[in-house]
Amino acid sequence: MMHGAVPLLHDYLAYSASRLGEKVALVCGTQRVTYGEIEARANAIAHHLTAAGVARGDRVMIFADNTVETVVSFWGVLKANAVVSIVNPLTKSDKLDYLLNDCLPAALITDEHLHSVFSEPARKCPSLRRVIVSGPVDDAELAGLPHAVRWDSAVAGGHSKAPARRCIDIDLAAIIYTSGSTGEPKGVMLTHRNMITACTSIASYLELGEDEVILNVLPLAFDYGLYQMIMAFRTGARLVLERSFAFPAQILGVIKQEKVTGFPGVPTIFASLSELKSLKSHDFSSIRYVTNTAAALPLKHILMLQDLFPGARVYSMYGLTECKRCTYLPPEDLERKPLSVGIAIPNTEMWIVDEDDRRVGPDVVGQLVIRGATVMKGYWGKPEATARKLKPGPLPGEQVLYTGDYCRIDTEGYLYFVGRGDEIIKSRGEKVAPKEVENVLMDIPGVREAAVIGVPDELLGQAVKAFVVMEQGSIIGEKQLQKECQRRLENFMVPKSIVVVASLPMTDTGKLKKTALS
Structure with a gap:
């Protein structure tokens, strides 16, 4: 499939573009972009990054929404022999500052509407050799950022081929930050392979x-x-x-x-x-x-x-x-x-x-x-x-x-x-898996979502506490939910308290954020 070479991740795009250049690869709002167009723009970004001093193994951070520019940038960073890290656009300024100082990227690719979040962390980040900003950014904003250029000028180069290939398949392709259930974000290192x-x-x-x-x-x-x-x-x-x-x-x-x-x-x-x-x-x-x-x-x-x-x-x-x-x-x-x-x-x-x-x-x-x-x-x-x-x-x-x-x-x-290992509740000397209690709660008619955590308890060590979101129009109360749990669960697994809430807290990626429950 990849012309005899051991494939790298960005060969996926190059191969599809060579076969299906005219086919629409991406639909994003009103934009419809072909494989050929994405390949050409990704090559242009790759050459721009290389010219700005981004070298093999350097990190490039993309801080942007789900946009055409984000997709093009992902492939362009890989073509520049660099390591790509996409950061959720909902990330706040202090966390972005932490991430920039953690992986010390050589370049940041972002969008004007996030300016208030990234401008200060970008100015303070010592490793940045290039900042590329998409959207209607004004001259004053651009001048206030280190080595900044507009997206349009970065893709204007027009290169039919990618820069020379320097990586092999055991080199890093991406760093994906995971919040995990506890502590500061950790960057998961993933190779092309x-x-x-x-x-x-x-x-x-x-x-x-x-x-x-x-x-x-x-x-x-x-x-x-x-x-x-x-x-x-x-x-x-x-x-x-x-x-x-x-x-x-x-x-x-x-x-x-x-x-x-x-x-x-x-x-x-x-x-x-x-x-x-x-x-x-x-x-x-x-x-x-x-x-x-x-x-x-x-x-x-x-x-x-x-x-x-x-x-x-x-x-x-x-x-x-x-x-x-x-x-x-x-x-x-x-x-x-x-x-x-x-x-x-x-x-x-x-x-x-x-x-x-x-x-x-x-x-x-x-x-x-x-x-x-x-x-x-x-x-x-x-x-x-x-x-x-x-x-x-x-x-x-x-x-x-x-x-x-x-x-x-x-x-x-x-x-x-x-x-999760760090979620297991130890109550009355017994181990309680929140998932088991959540499954039982979810089986009760009228329950839309459920989350179970352990809370400190003088007598039990930890008490089982449940948070429940009810379906619209449901009239079941907390006492009835408790009775249903007593009927369906072993004694030590029955929640000591059940709280009906309007919604459960979520992470940026749509996962339940149990650390926000108490």
Whole structure:
């Protein structure tokens, strides 16, 4: 496929552009951009960065929304032999300052509307040799930034070829920042080989083809969103890129208009879909597959998705930024094992270990370990955090990923997610997995979303506390919810308190933010 050379990630774009140059690769609002146009603009950005002194292995940070410029920049940075890091546009100034000082990028690519957030951190960042700003930026703003130019002048070069190739496949391609459930952001280091392996594996089980039209409402700063774009360009498909899922009714119109075939989402997106009363009037016959990750889908959401997209294959999946994807549940197994997150993705191996690092048998809960070419190289500049996650594997010199997640594997090799290691609640000397309690709450009619945490308790050590969002019009109160839990759960797992709230706190990437609950 790649003309005899060992492929690098950006060869996906070059190959699709050489075959399908006139095909629309990207739909973004009113813009429709072809593979040939994206390839030409990415080459121009690559030459501009190289001329500005960006060298092999340098980091380039993209701080922008889901836009055409972000997509072009991603490929352009790779073509410049550099390492790309996309940062969520919702990031605040002090966090951006932290990220800039953490990876010390040689260049920053951003957009004028974020000026109030990036201007001060950019001025203070000692490593920047170039700042590229898209949008209607005025001369005074530009002059106040280090080595700044407008996007239009950066892409004006017009180069038919990319700069000379300096990288090999074990060089870093990307640093993806993960907030994790605790502490400061960590930059996950991924090589070209890591990302190509993940793409090949996922595209094979999703059976992606050139005729796909993939909807992406997830931030490109989030690996789940980013890989939608990479896999679309790998197969020569079309990507429909939206800024967010803030206006569900509008997105449903886009699905119909663009004849979308693939709909990747997270539980919060599917929860807000279920609230739309007009869903039945929409024609979703074009949708061939729906994917979910970030957390196992509650049974009621699986049933809702099957009802909404009757012709679609529904994939429940689970993964971590540190290895992209761990498992997927083949759609034909949904009926049989609705609560499982599935089997290991192709070309990946997994097992469970106990607290003494011994492998355990079926149905024993322990820590999940992942082995394969998708496993990250470590956290950028954080050797101690890396050493906690990456440990020696079966082969000399090999590293495997200790996920920190508690899971079990059944006799057929299907994985069940029990809880993040740092979320397990120790109450009355017993271990309580929040996920188990959340599953029971989600099964109660009228409950839309549920989150369970442990709170300090003098008597119990930790008490189980639940936060519940009710469906519109539901009249079940906190006492009734408590009774239902007592009926369905072992004594020590029943929440000591249940609070009905209007909404649950979310991270920038649409994951539940339990650290904001108390």
